Amino acid sequence: MADAPKMEFSRRGFLKGAGITAASTVIESANALARDAKDGLSGPQAVGPDAIPIKLRINGQEHAVTVEPRYTLAQTLRDNLEMTGTKVVCDRGSCSACTVWIDKTPALACMTLAVDAVGREITTIEGLSHGETMHPVQAAFVKHDAMQCGFCTPGMVMSCAALLERNPNPKLSDVKHAVSGNLCRCGTYPKVFAATLDAAQQRGQIADLVTLNTGTERYDGA
Amino acid sequence: MNKFSFVDCKTVDEALGQLNNGATVKAGGIDLLDLMKEGIVAPPKLVNIRNVDSLRGITVSKDGLHLGPLVTLSEIAAHPDIQRTYSGLSDAAGHAATPQVRNMATVGGNIMQRPRCWYFRSTDFDCRKKGTSDVCHALTGENQYHAVINNSTCAMVHPSSTAVPLLGMNATVELTSKRGKRTVAMSDFYVPPEKSLINETVVQPGELITGIFVPAPEPGTRSAYQKYGEKESFDWPIADAGIVLVMDGNRCRKAAVVMGVAAPTPIRSAAAEAVLTGKTIDEATARAAAKAAMQGATPLSQNGYKTQLFQTAIYRTVLLAAGQMQRDPSAIG
Ligand SMILES: Cc1cc2nc3c(=O)[nH]c(=O)nc-3n(C[C@H](O)[C@H](O)[C@H](O)COP(=O)(O)OP(=O)(O)OC[C@H]3O[C@@H](n4cnc5c(N)ncnc54)[C@H](O)[C@@H]3O)c2cc1C
Ligand code: SF4
Ligand code: FES
Ligand code: FES
Numbered sequence: 001m002a003d004a005p006k007m008e009f010s011r012r013g014f015l016k017g018a019g020i021t022a023a024s025t026v027i028e029s030a031n032a033l034a035r036d037a038k039d040g041l042s043g044p045q046a047v048g049p050d051a052i053p054i055k056l057r058i059n060g061q062e063h064a065v066t067v068e069p070r071y072t073l074a075q076t077l078r079d080n081l082e083m084t085g086t087k088v089v090c091d092r093g094s095c096s097a098c099t100v101w102i103d104k105t106p107a108l109a110c111m112t113l114a115v116d117a118v119g120r121e122i123t124t125i126e127g128l129s130h131g132e133t134m135h136p137v138q139a140a141f142v143k144h145d146a147m148q149c150g151f152c153t154p155g156m157v158m159s160c161a162a163l164l165e166r167n168p169n170p171k172l173s174d175v176k177h178a179v180s181g182n183l184c185r186c187g188t189y190p191k192v193f194a195a196t197l198d199a200a201q202q203r204g205q206i207a208d209l210v211t212l213n214t215g216t217e218r219y220d221g222a
Numbered sequence: 223m224n225k226f227s228f229v230d231c232k233t234v235d236e237a238l239g240q241l242n243n244g245a246t247v248k249a250g251g252i253d254l255l256d257l258m259k260e261g262i263v264a265p266p267k268l269v270n271i272r273n274v275d276s277l278r279g280i281t282v283s284k285d286g287l288h289l290g291p292l293v294t295l296s297e298i299a300a301h302p303d304i305q306r307t308y309s310g311l312s313d314a315a316g317h318a319a320t321p322q323v324r325n326m327a328t329v330g331g332n333i334m335q336r337p338r339c340w341y342f343r344s345t346d347f348d349c350r351k352k353g354t355s356d357v358c359h360a361l362t363g364e365n366q367y368h369a370v371i372n373n374s375t376c377a378m379v380h381p382s383s384t385a386v387p388l389l390g391m392n393a394t395v396e397l398t399s400k401r402g403k404r405t406v407a408m409s410d411f412y413v414p415p416e417k418s419l420i421n422e423t424v425v426q427p428g429e430l431i432t433g434i435f436v437p438a439p440e441p442g443t444r445s446a447y448q449k450y451g452e453k454e455s456f457d458w459p460i461a462d463a464g465i466v467l468v469m470d471g472n473r474c475r476k477a478a479v480v481m482g483v484a485a486p487t488p489i490r491s492a493a494a495e496a497v498l499t500g501k502t503i504d505e506a507t508a509r510a511a512a513k514a515a516m517q518g519a520t521p522l523s524q525n526g527y528k529t530q531l532f533q534t535a536i537y538r539t540v541l542l543a544a545g546q547m548q549r550d551p552s553a554i555g
Contacts, residue, residue, distance in 0.1 A: 093322075108322045
């Protein structure tokens with residue numbers, strides 16, 4: 001897709017942006033070396049199977065972490081970075097509890113390898129609030145009591161907040177569609193719908209609180 | 223999940239150069255990681271093609287529709303030209319899985335996903351397809367979601383939603399290997415279990431899907447897809463139908479009737495197509511076509527209901543394609 005996120009892996013870009021840009025990792029530098037040598041020599045370098053250092057850009061900040069290629073983004077967030085807001089329930093892609101945004105698009109952290117998230121903008125539930133100030137969707141979830149056990153809630157909030165990013169005036173059917181992959185076994189859906197519609201109304205007034213990571217606009221338009 | 227090494231490729235040549243010694247292509251990773259987490263496959267190396275820019279992109283021309291294999295299901299569903307001209311395909315992509323899965327899943331990976339059978343997907347069972355036993359547990363055991371047609375060797379189903387309209391629209395798949403390129407029609411893409419229990423598609427080790435092409439429809443073509451399942455969303459299809467009609471007024475000149483999870487591979491029903499061809503499309507012809515599609519079905523002990531569900535799916539989707547019925551509110555996705 002023309003609008004798909006781009007990973008800039010050129011060595012020059014790497015050197016220029018070292019320490020500043022998102023993309024700087026061992027994988028990347030290995031690839032960059034390979035690429036610079038492309039006119040002559042080898043192809044890209046494999047990493048692993050043992051742990052390798054990578055850098056992930058999460059909620060606007062770069063995090064260095066050492067993981068095996070088989071680590072999922074969900075595991076890495078929770079076990080290595082102690083960002084336990086992202087929940088893991090099924091670990092198989094079928095409940096959406098682990099929803100994060102990758103390049104602002106809702107995606108499943110349990111089905112994404114951490115090494116494959118290098119160079120992308122990752123937004124987790126921790127990145128929605130600003131200190132003690134909740135994101136309007138979070139505030140509306142509290143106001144409407146849109147959770148029971150709360151296990152599905154971070155994923156649910158990520159889906160609803162993404163909806164408001166691409167559609168500030170959603171209809172009920174839009175909200176239903178946005179959370180159609182988020183499984184809530186406590187059955188909080190009616191309150192989730194009410195909270196999200198309410199947040200959409202409130203949001204105009206406090207839009208400036210929602211400063212999200214810059215990245216390519218790319219949403220599930222379906 | 224097993225330990226593996228990971229190589230991130232930027233070009234088709236880089237990826238082809240890495241595809242050796244059991245290395246496996248990774249696109250969106252949804253099916254592959256699932257199989258790895260379950261211990262069904264344990265590749266020593268993943269070749270990541272997700273950053274190969276030349277494999278992205280949707281191009282619509284007067285000749286037809288070209289999809290890079292990395293195009294996501296969300297991108298297909300949201301594309302206005304596909305919605306307009308290839309609506310059965312956007313319907314299928316937009317009703318597969320969940321929004322999050324559709325954002326990640328690629329069309330190449332979608333048609334290449336491994337079949338569904340809970341015995342196949344569990345390491346607790348040996349079976350005929352796995353080559354570890356002579357038995358097909360589905361034939362005697364729990365088979366409520368299994369195939370109702372061509373099911374005597376192995377009753378698995380292939381759940382690709384996008385394959386259903388792609389087959390009906392006479393799409394072709396471009397395969398590239400170090401030896402060069404070849405083009406395979408969707409009608410030859412899947413290999414049924416009676417031909418091979420090992421190969422599910424014609425794609426050989428070392429080959430990459432590098433494009434999917436759907437020829438431009440003839441004037442008067444209308445298409446639709448509907449999927450039925452147990453839950454309203456995030457569910458696999460139990461019956462899905464893709465219909466392509468070439469209409470002359472209300473008379474059908476040509477028809478493609480494709481069923482998703484009826485057999486081990488997506489299949490067309492020549493019998494249903496014969497019923498529709500040359501006829502005026504109305505409720506009676508749609509019903510007759512639906513009935514013809516299930517003639518000769520051989521349901522197992524628990525899946526006889528699927529023969530009824532397929533008839534409903536085909537009947538309603540024929541009328542939807544012909545513009546005589548709204549999208550069925552009980553269809554899922
Ligand atoms: C809850 C849930 C519900 C679902 N419901 C549906 C549904 O209703 N309909 C449906 O169709 N699917 C459904 N799926 C399946 C999902 O759509 C597929 O798993 C996904 O499309 C696979 O695409 P991918 O890009 O993630 O493939 P990957 O997992 O990356 O790859 C799948 C396979 O294809 C191979 N491969 C990938 N790309 C290429 C290529 N270019 N060339 C050669 N080989 C390649 C890989 O080696 C691998 O073997 C569902 C999944 C979940 C989790
Ligand atoms: S249906 Fe096929 S995969 Fe499933 S148990 Fe039978 S032989 Fe094995
Ligand atoms: S935990 Fe990721 S989808 Fe269920
Ligand atoms: S609040 Fe318990 S699963 Fe949703």
